[in-house]
Every structure is written in C-alpha cells, then in structure tokens.
Amino acid sequence: MVAQSYDLGDVPLQYGGTLPGARICFETHGTLNAAKNNVVLFPTWCAGNHEGPRYVIGKGRALDPARYFIIVVDIFGNGMSSSPSNTPAPFDRMRFPHISLLDNVRLQRRLLHEYFGIDHIRLVVGRSMGAQQAFQWGAYYPDMVDAILALAGSARTSPHNYVFLAALKLALQSPVEWEGGDYAVNPEQSMRRFRLTADAWGFSQSFYREGLHLDMGFDSTQDYLDRPGPYPFGDTNDLLAQIRSWESADISDNARFNKDFQAALRAITARTIIMPSGTDLYFPPEDSAIEQAHMPNAELRVMPSIWGHRGGSPGSDAADIAFFETAIAELLEDA
Numbered sequence: 001m002v003a004q005s006y007d008l009g010d011v012p013l014q015y016g017g018t019l020p021g022a023r024i025c026f027e028t029h030g031t032l033n034a035a036k037n038n039v040v041l042f043p044t045w046c047a048g049n050h051e052g053p054r055y056v057i058g059k060g061r062a063l064d065p066a067r068y069f070i071i072v073v074d075i076f077g078n079g080m081s082s083s084p085s086n087t088p089a090p091f092d093r094m095r096f097p098h099i100s101l102l103d104n105v106r107l108q109r110r111l112l113h114e115y116f117g118i119d120h121i122r123l124v125v126g127r128s129m130g131a132q133q134a135f136q137w138g139a140y141y142p143d144m145v146d147a148i149l150a151l152a153g154s155a156r157t158s159p160h161n162y163v164f165l166a167a168l169k170l171a172l173q174s175p176v177e178w179e180g181g182d183y184a185v186n187p188e189q190s191m192r193r194f195r196l197t198a199d200a201w202g203f204s205q206s207f208y209r210e211g212l213h214l215d216m217g218f219d220s221t222q223d224y225l226d227r228p229g230p231y232p233f234g235d236t237n238d239l240l241a242q243i244r245s246w247e248s249a250d251i252s253d254n255a256r257f258n259k260d261f262q263a264a265l266r267a268i269t270a271r272t273i274i275m276p277s278g279t280d281l282y283f284p285p286e287d288s289a290i291e292q293a294h295m296p297n298a299e300l301r302v303m304p305s306i307w308g309h310r311g312g313s314p315g316s317d318a319a320d321i322a323f324f325e326t327a328i329a330e331l332l333e334d335a
Contacts, residue, residue: 003027003050003080006115008107014100014254020091024111025080026050026073029057030065032116039121040070040332041137043108045128046242047233049080053127055314056321062328068122073108075129077241084181084237093237094181101129101249105136109144120144122335124270125328127151127313128282129242132249135291138268139251146335148272149327151303151312154283155291156250156261161282164201165243171197172236181237191231194239199225204279204308212306265294271334272298273327277311277320301327 008022027050032039040063042053050072057063063070074080076099084096091097112118124145126134131153138148139155154161171193172178178187207213208221218224233239251257252264272295276288285302292300305311305320312324 005081006111008110011103011107013097014103015098015248017097019076019082019087019097019099021087022076022082022107024073024076024082024107026071026111029063029070029072030068032069032118036116036118037120037122038068039112039118040068040123040125041108041112041121042070042072043104043124043126043130043133044072044075044078045126045130046075046246047078047239049078049234050074052314056325056328062325062332063125068332071112071116073111075133075242075245076104076107077238077245079234079238083235084241085235094240096237096241098244098248099241100253101133101136101245102140102251102254104245105133105140108133108137109141121146123147123149123328123331125149125151125331126153128153128309129246129249131283132157132246135268136249136251138270138272139264140254140256142267142269145270147331148268148270149275149324149331150272151275151324152277152280152283152309154249154287155265156252157247158283158287162247164197164282165247167197167201168194168243169240172240178236181240183236186235188229188231190236191229191233194233194236195231196225201281202309204281204306206279206306207308210306262294265291266296268295269297271331273301273331274298275301275303275312275324275327277303277305277308279306280309280311282309 005025011019011022124134124137131150135155172190175189213224252261257264274288276285292298307316312320
C-alpha cells in the first residue's frame with residue numbers, strides 16, 4: 001500500500017482559471033481483474049487522506065482486496081493531491097484556485113481511464129465529502145457506475161450546512177498568527193479552534209450526554225476540550241481549500257443540469273444507498289430523505305448511531321462500522 005500520483009498537466013477548472021501541473025494522489029488495494037469489472041472507487045473526505053478508508057479495507061472485510069480492486073483517491077486540497085501546501089507560487093496558499101467537486105470527479109475519471117484503462121465502476125463509496133463526490137459521479141457519469149453508497153453526505157450543500165462551514169472558516173482564519181494565510185508555521189490556534197467547532201457539530205448531544213467523550217480517558221468535559229495536540233487535520237490553507245469545495249457542492253451546478261437539482265437527482269440511475277447517521281448535525285436524515293425521493297433507484301437507510309457525523313467513521317462504534325460494511329457488501333453482491 002504505497003501512495004502513488006498521476007500528473008494531469010494544466011487543468012481548466014469549472015469556476016474559472018487553470019490549475020497548472022495538477023497532480024492526483026491515490027492508493028490501491030487488490031488487483032484489477034482481466035474484465036476490469038471489480039473496481040471500487042473510494043474518494044476521501046475533508047481533512048482526511050487515502051489512509052483513512054483503510055479501516056474498512058482488508059481480508060474478510062466488505063472491501064476485500066482478494067475480490068475487489070479498490071482505488072482510494074485523494075480529494076484536491078487535502079495535502080496529497082494538488083493543494084495550497086504543495087503547489088508552487090503563484091498558486092500556493094490562499095492563492096490556490098477554487099476546485100469544485102465536479103472538477104475532482106472529472107479528474108478522477110481521467111485517472112481511471114488514462115492510467116488504468118477503467119471505464120466502469122462497480123461501486124463508488126464515500127463518506128462526508130466523499131459521499132458528495134459519489135453523488136456527483138452518479139449524476140455526471142451515470143453509465144459508468146453500478147452502485148453508490150453515500151455515508152453521511154449530500155448531493156448539495158444545504159443552507160444550514162453552509163452556516164456550519166462559515167463557522168469552520170472563521171475558526172481557521174481568526175487567529176492573529178494565521179497572517180492572512182501567509183503564515184510561516186501552521187497556526188496552532190487555527191487548528192485548536194477548528195477542532196473545537198468540529199467537536200461541537202461533529203458529535204451528537206446524546207454522544208456527550210452518555211459521556212462517550214470521557215471514555216477517551218478524560219475526567220471532565222473541560223478536560224476533554226483542553227486536550228493538547230497533535231491536530232490531525234493538516235495545513236490550514238488546505239482545510240480552507242477543501243471547505244471552499246464543500247461550500248459549492250451541488251450536483252446540478254453545471255451546464256448539463258443548469259441547476260435543476262431534481263433533474264440531476266433523477267439522472268442517478270445506479271442502485272444507491274443513502275446512509276445518514278440518525279444524529280448527524282451536518283447532513284441530517286431529513287435532507288437525505290428529500291434527495292432520495294427524487295432518485296429512481298435509491299434507498300434511505302438511516303444509521304442508528306449516537307456518534308453524530310462521526311457515525312461509521314474510523315474509530316467510531318463497532319456496530320456503526322458493521323452497519324456501513326453490511327451495506328457495502330450488499331451493493332457489491334448485487335452489482
């Protein structure tokens with residue numbers, strides 16, 4: 001499991017401008033079969049990278065490399081694929097261009113076709129921003145995708161979700177040491193405030209009420225909030241680039257659908273399981289139900305979790321992860 005990268009050259013972007021010398025990073029598990037029909041694509045989530053999905057990949061798991069060829073692809077802006085932190089001036093830091101989720105999906109499509117010769121995907125599975133990319137795959141390339149599993153994500157960023165993202169941006173940009181994005185050292189206060197905002201929104205009220213945060217070895221809620229780093233979120237400008245992509249997420253905001261959101265949802269013909277966590281404050285089940293109602297082959301399957309947005313994520317409740325993996329296995333067998 002060694003991360004690889006593919007050079008894409010100068011890439012024109014959906015919302016204008018060009019990303020020069022674009023590079024997409026990825027990790028593979030398993031072997032591509034001769035028919036090239038065992039492909040699973042797993043885009044990464046905000047503040048994560050290709051290492052994150054390893055928790056559901058392995059021998060005997062739903063994503064078994066002995067059966068499937070799993071490609072975990074890094075979202076642009078996460079510090080692995082082209083990002084503010086690894087792109088030379090004048091496109092570095094806050095000057096990094098706006099890369100949409102459709103840009104991500106188009107470039108993932110190039111990776112699959114040009115590097116692997118793959119033109120069909122058995123399953124696109126994603127969590128959070130990875131789920132947003134999975135929806136975009138289903139709408140924009142419906143003939144390429146057999147099945148989709150969208151865990152804790154949406155086809156379009158809702159107004160309430162947008163407000164949450166504004167809080168994240170303020171947390172990252174408000175410390176003095178952020179220096180307008182031209183800091184010499186990644187500002188610790190930005191990371192601390194980002195984590196506090198994520199702590200407030202990322203877990204449910206029941207998670208805290210039942211003291212699950214204290215099970216991590218803390219004596220009080222304040223002790224939990226005062227925990228020191230390290231902060232596993234990456235570079236501040238990278239986080240802001242990913243948030244910008246998240247803010248503009250909308251599978252219908254392109255020339256194909258002209259912002260007709262219902263038409264874009266109807267275009268997703270792949271068998272789809274939309275899996276919100278029952279207590280997610282980012283992507284509540286009510287929003288998922290609205291989207292599912294316009295999709296011709298979609299099921300709403302709510303995860304009965306008290307972990308909020310973190311339900312089914314690495315390190316969360318084992319029952320939640322098993323719930324997620326059961327759906328993966330089901331979709332792969334049906335496909």
